[in-house]
Amino acid sequence: MMKRPKITSTTVFPKLEGILKEDVSVLERMNSDHIEDSKYREFINSLINAKNKILGLIPSTGEGISESPAPAQKLHxxxxxxxxxxxxxxxxxxxxxxxxxxxxxxxxxxxxxGMPNELLGKLEKILKIYEDITEQLGRSYKTKQFNPIVV
Known part of the structure; x- marks a missing residue:
């Protein structure tokens, strides 16, 4: 059995924040450069909004987390x-x-x-948003429709 890497508040939040900011940037470029159909634009915009909502839940370094780039690089x-x-x-x-x-x-x-309760609460809210996103994407994938994401 493969052992999971230990994930702590010092690694999970900075890593997640970095990937979300990159995703928003990529989606914004896609939307402005490549997508002309309004239904695709609406879908991409809704995904950008969902990712920004998650970003809003990520605590700053003053809220009990610290920047720790080295360990975060090990998390995939x-x-x-x-x-x-x-x-x-x-x-x-x-x-x-x-x-x-x-x-x-x-x-x-x-x-x-080992995650402090306050940070764990934030992670649980983030997880709920991801569950909503993936559930809606799964339904849309089955029906082959680009429906906007609602979170």
Missing amino acids: IVGIKNRAPRDLTNLFSAIKDTEVEQMKFVRNAVVDE
């Missing part, structure tokens, strides 16, 4: 930039897979022991 979490295809046909699948992986990253942090 993939952003949209690493998966985004050049065509819209595969875009939805890449986004869905990315969001599921990010949700698993947060879920692993929630079940890890």
